[in-house]
Amino acid sequence: MPLEFRDVQYRQGDLDLKVDLSFMDGIIVGLTGPNGAGQSLLLELAAGLTKPDIGEVRGFASPAAARDSFQSGNPSEVRASIDSALEQNPGLLVIGESFALTDPAYQSKALATFHQLRRNGAIILLASHDLTLLERHCDEVVVLGQGRVIERGDPHQVLRNYRRLVHDSLKRSSSAAKVAPSARHGDQRAEIVALRVLDSGGESTTLVQSGEQVAVQVHLRFRELVSNPVAGILVRSRIGVTVYGTNTELEKVEVGPCAAGEELELSFRFACNLCPGEYTVTVASHDPDGAAHDWLEDAIQFTVNDTRYTAGVANLKARVTLERTAG
Numbered sequence: 001m002p003l004e005f006r007d008v009q010y011r012q013g014d015l016d017l018k019v020d021l022s023f024m025d026g027i028i029v030g031l032t033g034p035n036g037a038g039q040s041l042l043l044e045l046a047a048g049l050t051k052p053d054i055g056e057v058r059g060f061a062s063p064a065a066a067r068d069s070f071q072s073g074n075p076s077e078v079r080a081s082i083d084s085a086l087e088q089n090p091g092l093l094v095i096g097e098s099f100a101l102t103d104p105a106y107q108s109k110a111l112a113t114f115h116q117l118r119r120n121g122a123i124i125l126l127a128s129h130d131l132t133l134l135e136r137h138c139d140e141v142v143v144l145g146q147g148r149v150i151e152r153g154d155p156h157q158v159l160r161n162y163r164r165l166v167h168d169s170l171k172r173s174s175s176a177a178k179v180a181p182s183a184r185h186g187d188q189r190a191e192i193v194a195l196r197v198l199d200s201g202g203e204s205t206t207l208v209q210s211g212e213q214v215a216v217q218v219h220l221r222f223r224e225l226v227s228n229p230v231a232g233i234l235v236r237s238r239i240g241v242t243v244y245g246t247n248t249e250l251e252k253v254e255v256g257p258c259a260a261g262e263e264l265e266l267s268f269r270f271a272c273n274l275c276p277g278e279y280t281v282t283v284a285s286h287d288p289d290g291a292a293h294d295w296l297e298d299a300i301q302f303t304v305n306d307t308r309y310t311a312g313v314a315n316l317k318a319r320v321t322l323e324r325t326a327g
């Protein structure tokens with residue numbers, strides 16, 4: 001039996017929901033979008049917990065709704081609510097965003113049951129901000145924004161577009177990274193006076209796209225004569241693993257000699273082929289033997305986004321080919 005939202009309209013505070021949707025049986029549908037976009041309200045309408053102001057919801061007389069999964073912050077309550085709904089062997093199962101609060105083992109077990117219900121012809125509506133989960137387990141994804149359907153369809157394509165939308169929105173609101181090293185040492189013969197991450201357009205940012213051409217820009221001021229200074233950077237993952245490092249000596253760039261009062265601006269440019277996550281930049285000026293002039297540990301932080309999920313740290317951008325052979 002299909003589930004239909006026929007020209008449904010409902011106003012709740014500042015949210016004005018207007019949707020016209022239908023889903024055939026035997027499907028897991030993911031609902032996502034910014035907070036307050038209407039996901040929870042759509043679940044309530046599907047479950048019959050709320051009646052639309054205009055239009056009608058047609059489908060199942062007795063849907064199973066895990067109500068505590070809509071907004072509870074208690075994982076035990078969420079699990080109990082989902083378990084109770086699953087015991088009904090429903091034709092329509094409605095699960096909210098608090099499913100993400102449950103532990104991985106429970107999620108794995110519950111998702112296996114969702115898939116079994118789908119194979120038996122049930123419709124499962126699952127709201128979540130975990131885009132990777134939706135990509136892996138849903139047959140279709142609906143993205144909501146301000147009470148409207150922005151896009152629906154194949155999870156991979158829809159979520160790729162949604163990640164790009166989120167990235168563009170965050171990029172517009174991002175600003176220059178704050179220099180806040182976890183530690184600083186050196187004899188101060190030279191001083192790092194400015195440090196920035198630049199996007200492909202040359203603007204200071206804290207957010208870059210995986211694969212984007214970026215630059216780490218370092219501004220040095222020398223307080224004493226340094227005959228052969230070396231400037232370098234280290235990029236580390238959130239857990240402190242060094243994923244890339246280089247310096248002017250390795251790159252065959254002659255910096256010195258530099259006199260007292262002299263200032264230099266160096267740019268380390270590279271394709272940021274990193275997987276989505278948070279990273280820090282350590283920057284240093286030192287002698288060839290490692291004696292530091294100025295060394296800033298984890299001086300700035302930046303975030304890498306992508307339009308799709310990739311695991312690990314290095315985004316190797318693999319290209320997959322397939323060849324079928326007889327037999």
